[in-house]
Amino acid sequence: MTQIIQIDIEKIEDREEIKKLEGAARIIKSGGTVVFPTETVYGLGANGLDSASVKKIFEAKGRPSDNPMILHISDMEMLSEIALKISTKAKMLIERFWPGPLTMVFEKSDKVPYEATGGLDTVAVRMPSHPAALKLISLSGLPIAAPSANISGRPSPTKSRHVVEDLDGKVDMILSGDDSKIGLESTVIDLTEDNPVLLRPGSITVKELEEVLGEIKVDKSISRKVNPGEKVRSPGMKYRHYAPKGEMILVKGDIERVIYTIKRILDDAVGKGVKAVALIPEEFSNMFEGVKALNMGSLNSPEEVMARLYSCLRECDEYGAEIIAAPYFQNEEEFMAVNNRLSKAAGHNIIQAD
Structure with a gap:
C-alpha cells in the first residue's frame, strides 16, 4: 500500500515537514521507493547505489532496463563518490547551473551499479534545486536514482495527481507537493569526450551552455528516431516517450499554414x-x-509552453482523444526541448503543412 504524504514546500524547514522527509529517507535507505517533487518533473526515487533498489524502479514504471537513470545528489561529496x-x-x-535543471554525464565509479546506468560505464548526475x-x-545520505514518476512511455508528471494516477499501489510513498515549475526533464550534456555533447534538450538551452563552454555538439538522436538495438547515453533518447494514448500528428x-492544416485534419476526424x-x-x-482545443501557451514564451506541455498531453487522455494534432515549432533553437518531447510523443509522426 502506498503512503501519500502531503508536504508544504513553503514550510519545508519546519520540524513537521522535516519529519515527513525523514520518513521518506528511511524508506530510501531501507531499499524502498519514494516519489518526490522536483523543479523539472516528479521523480520516482530509490537508492542509486543498490541494484535491488534500482530494479524496483523498473518494476514500478515498466521501464526497459537498458534505459539509463539520473542519480540525484545534494552535495559535491556525493558527486566525487559516483563520478570519475x-x-x-x-x-x-x-558553478553556473547547479543546483538546477542540468544533468551531466561522467565516467562512473565502481560504486554505481550497472542497473542504474543501462549497462554503461557512464553515469548521469544532477543536483536539483x-x-x-x-x-x-x-x-x-545517498545518491537517489530517479527517472520521471510515470508509467514508462506516458507523459511525465508535473502534478502530484498525475503520479497518483500512474503509481498509486506501485511505490512505497508519494510525497505530494507543488506543481513542477519547469515542466520538462533536465537538459543532459555528456562530458566524457573532449567536445561536450548535448544528449537531451531542456530548459537550459544550447546558447546558455555555449556561453560557458564555447561550441558544443548536438546529438543527432534529438531530432531523429533511435534505431532498435542502438545504445543510448541518456534517458529519453531511445523509446517512444511522453506519449498520449491517441494517435498524435505534428505539423x-x-x-x-500549420494551424490551417491542423484544423482541416481534425475537422475531418470530428x-x-x-x-x-x-x-x-x-x-x-x-x-x-x-474541436476541443487546449492552450499550449504563447509563441513568445517557450517556458510557458514547456510548463504546460505534459498537462496538455494528460488532458488529451482524460478526454479520450483518439487523434491529437500539434505544431512542430518553427523557432527550433528556442523550442528545441518542446519539439524534442513532441516528436517523441508522436513517434516522429511529422507532416508538412498544406
Whole structure:
C-alpha cells in the first residue's frame, strides 16, 4: 500500500515537514521507493547505489532496463563518490547551473551499479534545486536514482495527481507537493569526450551552455528516431516517450499554414465521429470551433509552453482523444526541448503543412 504524504514546500524547514522527509529517507535507505517533487518533473526515487533498489524502479514504471537513470545528489561529496574525471568544463557548468535543471554525464565509479546506468560505464548526475528534493537526498545520505514518476512511455508528471494516477499501489510513498515549475526533464550534456555533447534538450538551452563552454555538439538522436538495438547515453533518447494514448500528428511549416492544416485534419476526424484534440498556441486558440482545443501557451514564451506541455498531453487522455494534432515549432533553437518531447510523443509522426 502506498503512503501519500502531503508536504508544504513553503514550510519545508519546519520540524513537521522535516519529519515527513525523514520518513521518506528511511524508506530510501531501507531499499524502498519514494516519489518526490522536483523543479523539472516528479521523480520516482530509490537508492542509486543498490541494484535491488534500482530494479524496483523498473518494476514500478515498466521501464526497459537498458534505459539509463539520473542519480540525484545534494552535495559535491556525493558527486566525487559516483563520478570519475570531473573536468574543468564540468566545474564551470556546476558553478553556473547547479543546483538546477542540468544533468551531466561522467565516467562512473565502481560504486554505481550497472542497473542504474543501462549497462554503461557512464553515469548521469544532477543536483536539483527543489528544496524538498535536496532535503530528501541529504537526509538519505545517498545518491537517489530517479527517472520521471510515470508509467514508462506516458507523459511525465508535473502534478502530484498525475503520479497518483500512474503509481498509486506501485511505490512505497508519494510525497505530494507543488506543481513542477519547469515542466520538462533536465537538459543532459555528456562530458566524457573532449567536445561536450548535448544528449537531451531542456530548459537550459544550447546558447546558455555555449556561453560557458564555447561550441558544443548536438546529438543527432534529438531530432531523429533511435534505431532498435542502438545504445543510448541518456534517458529519453531511445523509446517512444511522453506519449498520449491517441494517435498524435505534428505539423511543420509556417505557423498560419500549420494551424490551417491542423484544423482541416481534425475537422475531418470530428466529421467521422472521432474524438479529436488540437494543441494550439494561445494566439490561435479562438480559431477552433467544434474541436476541443487546449492552450499550449504563447509563441513568445517557450517556458510557458514547456510548463504546460505534459498537462496538455494528460488532458488529451482524460478526454479520450483518439487523434491529437500539434505544431512542430518553427523557432527550433528556442523550442528545441518542446519539439524534442513532441516528436517523441508522436513517434516522429511529422507532416508538412498544406
